[in-house]
Every structure is written in C-alpha cells, then in structure tokens.
Amino acid sequence: MPTPSPSAPPTVHGLVITLQDAEAATEAFRERLRARAEFYFGEQHGKWLPVSVITDAPRALHGWLEQQPEIAAVDVVFVEIDAPDSTSETSAPSIS
Amino acid sequence: MAINRREFLLSSAMAAATAVVARRAGARPAETSPTAVTTADGIRWDKAPCRFCGTGCHVRVGVRDGRVVAIQGERLAEVNKGLLCVKGYHVGGILYGRDRLTQPLLRRNGNLEPISWESAIDIIARRIMEKPESFAIYGSGQWTIPEGYAAQKFIKGGLSNNHIEPNARLCMASAVTGFLSTYGVDEPAGCYDDLDNADVVIMWGNNPAEMHPVLFSRIIDRVARGEKVMLIDIGTRRTRTTEFCDEYLQFRPQTDLAIANGIAHLLIKNDTWDKEFVSKYCNFRTDNDPLDLFGRPCSFEEYKKLLEPYTPEHVEKLSGVPAEKIRMLADLFGRRDLRITSLWCMGMNQHTRGTAINRLVHGIHLLSGHFGRPGDAPTSLTGQPSACGTAREVGTLAHLLPGGRLVAKEAHRRDAERIWNLPEGRINPRPGYHTVLLWNKFCTPTAEGGDISTVWVQVTNPGQSLPDLHRLFQSKKGLEDKFLIVSEVYPTATTEIADLILPAAMWVEKNGIFGNSERRTQQWFKMVNPPGDARDDAWMTIAVARRLFELGHPGMRDKDGNFIFTVRDENGREVPIWEWEHYYDVNVDRALYEEYRQFSRLKHKDLAPYDELVKARGLRWPVVQHEDGTWHETPFRFSEFSDPYVKKGAGIQFYHSVTKDDRALIWFCAYEPPPEQPDADFPLWLCTGRVLEHWHTGTMTMRVPQLRNAMPNAYVEMNLADAAALGLKNGDIAVVESRRGRIELPVWLDGRGKPPPGSVFVPFFDERLLINEVTLGETCPISKEPDYKKCAVRVYPKGRPPARQPAIGDRPADRI
Numbered sequence A: 001m002p003t004p005s006p007s008a009p010p011t012v013h014g015l016v017i018t019l020q021d022a023e024a025a026t027e028a029f030r031e032r033l034r035a036r037a038e039f040y041f042g043e044q045h046g047k048w049l050p051v052s053v054i055t056d057a058p059r060a061l062h063g064w065l066e067q068q069p070e071i072a073a074v075d076v077v078f079v080e081i082d083a084p085d086s087t088s089e090t091s092a093p094s095i096s
Numbered sequence B: 001m002a003i004n005r006r007e008f009l010l011s012s013a014m015a016a017a018t019a020v021v022a023r024r025a026g027a028r029p030a031e032t033s034p035t036a037v038t039t040a041d042g043i044r045w046d047k048a049p050c051r052f053c054g055t056g057c058h059v060r061v062g063v064r065d066g067r068v069v070a071i072q073g074e075r076l077a078e079v080n081k082g083l084l085c086v087k088g089y090h091v092g093g094i095l096y097g098r099d100r101l102t103q104p105l106l107r108r109n110g111n112l113e114p115i116s117w118e119s120a121i122d123i124i125a126r127r128i129m130e131k132p133e134s135f136a137i138y139g140s141g142q143w144t145i146p147e148g149y150a151a152q153k154f155i156k157g158g159l160s161n162n163h164i165e166p167n168a169r170l171c172m173a174s175a176v177t178g179f180l181s182t183y184g185v186d187e188p189a190g191c192y193d194d195l196d197n198a199d200v201v202i203m204w205g206n207n208p209a210e211m212h213p214v215l216f217s218r219i220i221d222r223v224a225r226g227e228k229v230m231l232i233d234i235g236t237r238r239t240r241t242t243e244f245c246d247e248y249l250q251f252r253p254q255t256d257l258a259i260a261n262g263i264a265h266l267l268i269k270n271d272t273w274d275k276e277f278v279s280k281y282c283n284f285r286t287d288n289d290p291l292d293l294f295g296r297p298c299s300f301e302e303y304k305k306l307l308e309p310y311t312p313e314h315v316e317k318l319s320g321v322p323a324e325k326i327r328m329l330a331d332l333f334g335r336r337d338l339r340i341t342s343l344w345c346m347g348m349n350q351h352t353r354g355t356a357i358n359r360l361v362h363g364i365h366l367l368s369g370h371f372g373r374p375g376d377a378p379t380s381l382t383g384q385p386s387a388c389g390t391a392r393e394v395g396t397l398a399h400l401l402p403g404g405r406l407v408a409k410e411a412h413r414r415d416a417e418r419i420w421n422l423p424e425g426r427i428n429p430r431p432g433y434h435t436v437l438l439w440n441k442f443c444t445p446t447a448e449g450g451d452i453s454t455v456w457v458q459v460t461n462p463g464q465s466l467p468d469l470h471r472l473f474q475s476k477k478g479l480e481d482k483f484l485i486v487s488e489v490y491p492t493a494t495t496e497i498a499d500l501i502l503p504a505a506m507w508v509e510k511n512g513i514f515g516n517s518e519r520r521t522q523q524w525f526k527m528v529n530p531p532g533d534a535r536d537d538a539w540m541t542i543a544v545a546r547r548l549f550e551l552g553h554p555g556m557r558d559k560d561g562n563f564i565f566t567v568r569d570e571n572g573r574e575v576p577i578w579e580w581e582h583y584y585d586v587n588v589d590r591a592l593y594e595e596y597r598q599f600s601r602l603k604h605k606d607l608a609p610y611d612e613l614v615k616a617r618g619l620r621w622p623v624v625q626h627e628d629g630t631w632h633e634t635p636f637r638f639s640e641f642s643d644p645y646v647k648k649g650a651g652i653q654f655y656h657s658v659t660k661d662d663r664a665l666i667w668f669c670a671y672e673p674p675p676e677q678p679d680a681d682f683p684l685w686l687c688t689g690r691v692l693e694h695w696h697t698g699t700m701t702m703r704v705p706q707l708r709n710a711m712p713n714a715y716v717e718m719n720l721a722d723a724a725a726l727g728l729k730n731g732d733i734a735v736v737e738s739r740r741g742r743i744e745l746p747v748w749l750d751g752r753g754k755p756p757p758g759s760v761f762v763p764f765f766d767e768r769l770l771i772n773e774v775t776l777g778e779t780c781p782i783s784k785e786p787d788y789k790k791c792a793v794r795v796y797p798k799g800r801p802p803a804r805q806p807a808i809g810d811r812p813a814d815r816i
C-alpha cells in the first residue's frame, strides 16, 4: 500500500470549506483547525467558509479536514508552487 | 507598509477562496481578465487550460521573475467555475523537476552523448531521406492543435506515407468508431451543461471522482444543494465514485454489452421506447460478418428479434447484475419525465468490443428518446487534454485527414491538397499502420516484415503505456537497423531505449491550443522560457521538414515550389521559422491554426478564429458568426434550439447521417465473451487504470512532491478474501503474472478501490512497476484500441510461486 515519503516545504493554499450547516464554524472548530496548521479565515457565506492556509502536507491536511464532523466537503482553489530549491525528481530510469 | 511574498500569496489565496464562496452563495463572479494582468506584487497572471485531463479546466497562471509561482482556478471558466482538482492545483510544479531534459542526446556505443540541435535535425532528416516510406510519427492527445497539425501535414502532405498515430488510439478510438457508426460524425452532441440538468447520471465503467474530479464535483455540488440527482455506477470494481452513488451494479468484465442489450430488450417488451423519436430520427443496424464500421441495415422487426434472448434473467446469468436492476435501468430509460446522461471513458473504450458497447449505449439513448435535450445525452469523456482537439479533430490517426476526413476518399484528399496547395495525387490513399501494428512492425526485424524502421515519438511515453510491452516496445532492443527518436521533457521508460532524445518545451513554455471533451477549443500564450536548450515540438517538426527541403525531398515543396510550412509576417515576407531564433518572430501557432481552421468548416466542425479564442475561455464548435459579426458557440449539437446547422423546424437533425437521411443509427451488437478470461492457470481478472494524484504514466506528476508523496508507488489492489486465501497481507509484495509478463508490487487491501473476489486492479502511473508488461495486446477489431481492462493473471506471494507453471506465451491470442 502507498507509503508517503517525507513532506514537501510549506506552501500557501486557498480552500473553500463546505460546512455541514451554517452554524458549524464555532470558535472551538476554528481553534482545532489553527492547532493543526496556520489557518486564516475569510467571511463565511451560508455553509461556505473561505480559508487560506500554510502547510507542508496539503494532502494529509485535506484528508484530515474532510474527516472533521463539521465539514461536508473541501475544495482547493489556489496553490503556491514550491520555492525554486524544493523541486525534486523521481527515481526515473537514469540516462547513461 | 511593505508586504512580503508569503503575505501576498496568503491574501491572493483568500481572495480566490472568497470569490468562489461568493459565487456559490449566488453572487455574480468577480471579473477576471482573459488577457494577462500584473498584480501589485509583480505576479503576472494569464489564462491557460490545465495540462492534464480532457475535462479542460481553466487555470490562471501566476508568473514572477520568469517562473510560475502560483496557480488558481479560473472563476469565470464555465468548465470549472474556479475549481481544480489536486493535479490541476499542482500543474505549475510539473515544469520544475530537477531532471528536465535540456539538450539533444545521441546514443553512441550504448551511451547518450550531447549533440547540437543542428546535428540532431540533420540526423533525423537523413534517416527519413534514406527510407521515407518506413518513417512514422507517434504523438498523442497532448500535442497542441498546431503541433499535431504540423506533424499531420508533414507526414500526409509531405512524406505521403500516412504513418502517423496518436496514443489516443489507446484511449478513445472506440468512442470515435462508436460516434461515427451511430451519427456519421465524431464527438459528443452534448456538453458538460448536461451534468447540470440530468436527473439520472449513469457511469458506465467510469470513475469520474478520480479521473474527471471537477466534472464529478459539479454533480455532487447539485446533490449538496439538495437537488435530486440519481447516480448509478455500473462497474467491475467499487471506486471512489461508487461511494457517492445511489446504485452500484457490479458486472462481470465484458458483459456490459449484455446489460445494454437487456435495457433495449425491455424498452421494446414494455412498449416504453420512444416511437415518435425513433420514427423521425433513427434507422436500425447490425453487424456484418466479418465486423466492419458501418455494418448492414436491419428492420425494426429484425432488431427486436435479435434482442429477444436478452431477457433480464439471461442478462443476470451473463453479467451477474440482478434481473431487477436491469428492469430498474429499463424503467428509468422508459420515463420521458426524466433526463438521463450516460458518462463513459476508458472502461467502455479499452475493450475488445469497444465499438460495440459505444454503439449500444448511444442506441439505448436514441431508442428511449433520451437525446437532444439538456441533461439527456450519451457523453464520452477523454483522458488527455487535447484528445478531441488534436487526435480526433486534426485527425492525427493513420486513416484520417484534418476535420474528420478520410485519406481513403478521393474527394477528401483533393480538398486537403487544395488547402495545402499540393499537386494532385500527393496524399497517399492507403491508411498507415494503427498504433499496435505500427509498434509491432517497428519491433519486428526488417527481414521478417518489420517495415517501420524509424519512429519519432512526441509528447507521449509508449515505453510505459503500450500494452504487452515486451512484444510491442522492449523487443526493439538489439534491432540494429531500427532507430527511435523521442522528444521529451523528462527521462522516461521510452527515452531508456531511445537512440536520439530531443529536449522539449512543455505547457506554458510555449504557445498552445487544446480541444477538450465537450468540443471546447482553448488557447494560451507562452509565459516562461523552457529550460536549457529545450524547444517546441512544432518547431522540431518544421526544422526537420526544412532540412529535408534543403536535401531535396520533393514532398517538402508545395505545387509552386515553396516550403510547405511557409509563414509570412504582416508585410508578406517569409519568416525563417525553422531557425529557432526566429520561431517566435511571428505567432506560428496562429498561422498553423488559421490554415487548419479551413478544414474544420468542411464537416460542420467550424472552429473560432484564433483572435476570438484569445478573448475567450474556450469556445465549443461549431462556432458560427452571426450577422452582427459576433461569434457564437454551440453547446448542443444536432438540436435546433442550439445548433445553427439544423434546419428550421427539424427539431433534431443528424446532418452527417451514415444513411444520408438525417437519421442516426440504433445498433444491435451481440455480447461475445472476451478473448482471454481467467482459467485454472491464471485465475484472476486484471484491470488497470489511473489514480487521482497521477496523470497517466506519471512523467509529470511524479515530479511534483505533493503528488508523489500522496501516492508514491503503484500497488495491486486485491479483494480481502482472495488475499487471505493466498496468504497476502497489506503491504506484502505480490507477484502479478500473465502469459506475457510478471511484476512485483505491494498489496493494498481495503484501499481506495475494492475489487470483487476473483479480480485485481493495478494503476499504470509508476515507471518502476510496468504493469503493461502483463497486459493483453488484443484490440477491438474495428477501432483497433487495446483492452487494458481485462486479462487473466495469477497473483502469489513473492518467492512462493504456485506449483503449476504454465508457459508464458502459450496462447494464440498472445501473438499477432
């Protein structure tokens, strides 16, 4: 089964969180998110909450967010590309 | 107050998220510019389609200091409305893997050595001069439209040998033959708007939650808003898509034909077929023996009789789908008050009866009248960003000319020769080799009939994606007179055995145009420079053509003696675009596209002018100019309310009908067992496919740390009971072996997909674990598309092979 290798450097992401209901984004909920990563919250409209976040493990964070009882869905709408020195390569067949 | 880069990106991310939230809450989307704008922090934002799948989402690409620094979904793009999937958000990262190819490399004495571009171009040209008839180009649905068009013109108008194929043969050729034999013309009548209007969406062997996530989220968004949409998954294994569906109908591989026939049987038996629609707009057809593209006419009575055996109980016996579920499907199709959209992709196309199942699904929509209203549509999706635009519309297949026309038809050849200003008779009437045959000929010694000696691969990775790799690719090794040229961005399984490697520019490192799955043509401009000495694929083709012109190849001249790729500036002066320093002196994309656009009007596939594409976020053809001078796209083809080519009062008109009477064909095709199925020696079905995080062979996405970390390697997905019986646990290394090859993979149990007992699934993105060494080379006899979705394998723990050891290659089906 897939085993993630060490994570990438932190990058900025813009997310749209769809809440289970419009009352779900309590301060306790926001605190729980901030404890996990550097979250910034925008103005909520109905069930939709815009956030920006800095994380080095976006996929793991995404999966964690989806498991929170207050959250119905998470969409990504913005991603920063890695800093220039953080790009990497695969174990592609080498050119010899 | 100074604002640092990180703060600015945080505020940009918040602005993008806030805009999407506002749109979801009902506000008008904030305006974004289709042309480039520079924001306060010096980031220049410009539009482009995503580089990956055929959904064709639009992104806004942020560039600073010559480098892509951020990506956001394009809020005003109708396709994706600001959203992207995880691949799309990381699309900028694909440019920056450390092992980008940056200089031409020639293999000498087994080693790759740097050479100049001049030498590389000369080597290719001289190889072609020696044996033009045995040269082939193998490209893909990732070619931009101008790149594919340049290659097409070079081969068919210049070399006159027709040996050009795209890898799209491996993924959507059966969809093409399905559309052609049903409507007389390729590509879907409907569009993505159908997903906003359907009451029922049926996924036929399709997993859009992973393969076309943004389209799938468009449906799920409706469900989240409380709209009633019934989702039905007809599949051979549970996937992420299944989790969202109201019904999951699991069928035995290949028996989708029986299910479709079972629905048609009941529509007739229950008298719920749409007699008015059928009497106005349809004729009936069935197969000839041997099978061919257009079959033979049959009466309604014969059609009905042919369907008689497909009772729900018989279909249950064949497919494993309970009879009452077949009745449920037929009842849905029998209701006029519902709108039904069928979606499919590789599950129906990569099938030894791929043409047949495509025809049958079109057929049940036509028979039940579920066609032509928004939400009522049989719609095939494509896996590559320009499979429709470049492979199907430019016609980069061995038998096609641009605009959906045929090399075998004299009138079509004359039209092409006129547009290309070539002497009459230049275009060869004989189709070239289809993909599997082309690679088989390349990998067969010349003395034994292997009459393809040089293949130039552009924008694809056949060393990983062809089926039955030992036979169709790797056996090239050791054939001294064969020569493989590969234009690539990264080292791949294909460059591993290449004789000449050409470093290529990719995506926003060049100008481009793609055509997505809903007939939408999308343009973008070059935004950053390619690394090192990497160059555009279209330039490479033109440079080789020019070298051939200099060497005296007569095909490189038009009938006035001019170079076939002559491009002039606004003052009418020829620009030497074969010299890299001058390639961007003019917009070569624009010149090639405007020439190609003339073909599109020959079959009512009218493309918009280049300058209209620049202003838009993609336009769906036919794009027709109104009297006031404005250009209008066509969301729904063949329907009078949308398509300007439909006669007033006709309602629906299939104006390229096979029977020349404006009617589509409802086909009967019998269910037939597959050529290889599990037996005592190889007791399990193998299905292969893709995963959410990686795009096709992983060449690009495996270079993006976030994507690679999320899905670092391939695996074999097994049923829990099968694994227990074989003594395999999660993470154990298993051997997956067929009559053609074997590989070792970690086992994944209860993972993302859940195969039923008796079957396994392996993704093909991992270049270290080539599952296509195991797959079958059998093809649909009409489309020539291989079946990657089913063959027989056995699985066992590494180091513990079963006692019985059948020989590899002991069945006739393993050989051409």
Ligand code: SF4
Pocket (backbone or CB within 6 Å): B050, B051, B052, B053, B054, B055, B056, B057, B080, B083, B084, B085, B086, B087, B088, B089, B211, B212, B213, B214, B215
């Ligand atoms: S990979 Fe496909 S679904 Fe994902 S963003 Fe790109 S075009 Fe859209």
